[in-house]
Amino acid sequence: MARVPDAVYVLPLRRGPSTGGLDELAAYLRGLADVLPVVVADASEPDVRRHDVAAFGPGVRVVEVAAAPAGTNGKVVGVLAGLAATTQARVVLADDDVRWDRATLDAALAALAAADLVVPQNVFDPAPWHARWDTARSLVNRALAHDYAGTVVVRRAALGAGYDAHVLFENLELERTVRARGGVVACRRDLVVPRRPPDVGRFVEQRVRQAYDSLAQPPRLVAELALAPLLVAGAVAAVGGRDAVRRRGLALLGGLLVGAVALAEAGRRRDGGAAAFPRSAPLWAPAWVLERAACAWVALAWRAAGGMPYAGRRLRCAAHRTAALRRAALGTTARPTGGRDA
Numbered sequence: 599m600a601r602v603p604d605a606v607y608v609l610p611l612r613r614g615p616s617t618g619g620l621d622e623l624a625a626y627l628r629g630l631a632d633v634l635p636v637v638v639a640d641a642s643e644p645d646v647r648r649h650d651v652a653a654f655g656p657g658v659r660v661v662e663v664a665a666a667p668a669g670t671n672g673k674v675v676g677v678l679a680g681l682a683a684t685t686q687a688r689v690v691l692a693d694d695d696v697r698w699d700r701a702t703l704d705a706a707l708a709a710l711a712a713a714d715l716v717v718p719q720n721v722f723d724p725a726p727w728h729a730r731w732d733t734a735r736s737l738v739n740r741a742l743a744h745d746y747a748g749t750v751v752v753r754r755a756a757l758g759a760g761y762d763a764h765v766l767f768e769n770l771e772l773e774r775t776v777r778a779r780g781g782v783v784a785c786r787r788d789l790v791v792p793r794r795p796p797d798v799g800r801f802v803e804q805r806v807r808q809a810y811d812s813l814a815q816p817p818r819l820v821a822e823l824a825l826a827p828l829l830v831a832g833a834v835a836a837v838g839g840r841d842a843v844r845r846r847g848l849a850l851l852g853g854l855l856v857g858a859v860a861l862a863e864a865g866r867r868r869d870g871g872a873a874a875f876p877r878s879a880p881l882w883a884p885a886w887v888l889e890r891a892a893c894a895w896v897a898l899a900w901r902a903a904g905g906m907p908y909a910g911r912r913l914r915c916a917a918h919r920t921a922a923l924r925r926a927a928l929g930t931t932a933r934p935t936g937g938r939d940a
Contacts, residue, residue, distance in 0.1 A: 610676025
């Protein structure tokens with residue numbers, strides 16, 4: 599099999615002593631190393647990293663990454679270390695739960711002929727109950743714009759000196775950085791890349807963190823903050839008052855929850871998504887709406903308290919405004935490091 603020219607696969611990684619799933623990940627990376635160079639930017643403890651090196655084999659290059667400085671996103675620190683250790687013009691950035699195949703990889707790299715950043719669509723495989731719950735979020739994202747995958751393909755030149763690590767929503771920060779530098783972002787909702795689901799504990803941990811991302815998208819944040827008052831008003835009206843009031847309450851609740859299903863279904867059908875997502879996937883949208891109605895307010899409280907807890911530190915900024923990144927790219931202001939969201 600011919601190797602992919604002038605491209606590299608960069609995986610930021612930080613494993614704890616008891617993190618499982620290494621054998622499957624190692625087999626995937628060894629196979630991928632036959633297709634293009636694979637660089638793992640490993641921020642694990644030395645004993646864990648030595649174990650990783652042995653499992654990945656000689657075909658996978660492991661780069662040691664120092665502990666992330668306080669107030670920074672460890673994943674971005676790993677990405678920047680991987681970029682600094684490589685020179686290829688085209689870079690596949692991926693989380694450790696992403697599983698590319700050769701055909702999809704070729705399609706994504708080919709798409710760089712007309713773009714500077716290609717964002718594919720992740721689909722959980724396998725899909726236990728909590729993965730199906732989170733899939734509803736992906737479908738809503740697809741309906742409104744595009745989902746944010748755990749992997750992208752980017753032209754190195756489009757990133758310049760890189761992107762800021764003082765943010766929580768690193769995918770959006772990366773995308774806005776490319777746009778701010780005049781780059782073209784191709785959101786390929788039809789390009790499906792499987793992703794392994796997190797365990798249930800990790801899924802629960804991500805609920806408020808994902809809601810915090812909306813602080814970088816003010817219109818979305820306002821809509822999500824409005825969910826809780828609307829749902830409470832509908833529930834109160836539905837259980838009390840006269841018949842007309844109850845009917846209006848039930849209509850409000852039904853409109854919100856059925857509307858969520860309809861929106862998710864629109865996302866499922868967009869750009870061939872019906873072939874990748876099961877018909878039952880939109881039915882999980884009401885559960886996600888109820889979750890986000892609560893978590894949006896919790897995220898806002900964390901912001902008021904100084905930022906979202908992340909790996910023993912606080913990250914206040916979800917992502918910078920594109921205008922601020924554009925000014926920094928033009929050299930009219932200092933490069934943003936934390937500060938205000940969009």
